[in-house]
Amino acid sequence: MFTEGQVHEFREQGFILGPRVYTDAQADELCKRMHDVIEGRSQRQAELSRNLLGDETGKVVNQVVNIWESDDLFREHIYNKAICAMTAQLIGDPVIRVWHDQIQYKPPRIGGPTNWHQDHPYWPIIQPADLVSAWTALDDATIANGCMRMVPLSHHWGPHKGGTIGTSDDTFEPTPDLEVLPKGVVIKIVPCEVPKGHVMFHHCLTWHGSPCNTSDRGRPAIAVHYMPGYTRYEPVNGHVMEKRVSVKPGEILEGEFFPTVWKNGAVAH
Ligand SMILES: O=C(O)CCC(=O)C(=O)O
Structure with a gap:
């Protein structure tokens, strides 16, 4: 669990490193199953599995959406008690649902941005923008192998133009449209190394x-992209998960494909 100070830090900064949630052996097993899904050896299919960058760049980011639908261990993962408890603290709502999960695997040498x-x-089918993602490293994520970079405080600056904050280049710096940002913001880049199992x-x-x-x-x-229990289906554009939505516009987004994983302080199986 996080301390009150850590919850405050998250709300201020927009991200936070949490503790170890898997042993190395558990992370290795999830990693093996991730490769099974990417390479088409799983029994069931995920919602989406593709090279996020297409076939033309020579670079690869293997994206899988809703791996929990294709593998029982990943299904258990979305209910991981420690992760759900911390997410509920950070979001500040007693009910937590899964919007969807997502793998972005960067293979050695050819892993793209x-x-x-x-x-x-x-x-663009859910509101409000109060979701929190829990990103678990299945091996050490380091500066060398492409760990995530974050810009502290940026979640206070509102939605950026169409969500795009510049293309990736050699220096990997965001190139935002300064016109749409509050005056005087300081854009600082923080590399976020995450040890295996954290x-x-x-x-x-x-x-x-x-x-x-x-x-x-x-x-x-x-x-895993977790949403507070009050998140509504509010479509203004399409999304790969929309075909799984069974509620009407304006209603709370829930149902078989958006499982409630945490309710009133306990895992909701
Ligand atoms: O894994 C990455 O490098 C990016 C993941 C991401 O954008 C996310 O989890 O929201």
Whole structure:
């Protein structure tokens, strides 16, 4: 669990490194299963599995959405008690649901970038922007293999233009449209190394991205995007998860594909 001071730090800064939630052996097993899904050996299919960068760049970011649907251990992961308890603290709501999960695996040497962005503008069917993501490293995520970079305080600056905060270049710096930012903001980049089996949390408006992996070590991780119980289905554009929505616009987003994982201080199985 986080201390009150840590919850305050998260709300101020927009991200925080949490504790170890898996032993090395548990992280290795999840990593093995991640490769099974990416390489088509799992029994069931995830919602989406593709190279996020397409086939033309020669770089690869293996993106899998809702791996929990394809593998029982990843299904258990979304209910991980420690992660859910910390997420509920950070979000500050007694009910937590899964919006969706997401793998972005950067293979050794050819692992590509994830451009600077905010998450919520990519989710134009849910409101309000109070989600928190729990990003668990299945091996050490380091500066060398493309750990995430965050911009502290940026979640206080509102949604950026279409969610895009510049393209990735050699220096991997965000190139925002300063016109749409509050005056006087200071853009500082913090590399966030996450040791194997540890979890890091970020707010859905925090600017973040990750550069290429040019190292000899892959960068496996699983992010779960958790939403407070009051999150509504408010479609203004499309999303890959929309076909799974069974409620009406304006209603609380819940149902089989958006499981309630935490309720009133306990895991909700
Ligand atoms: O894994 C990465 O480098 C990016 C992940 C991300 O953008 C997210 O979890 O919101």
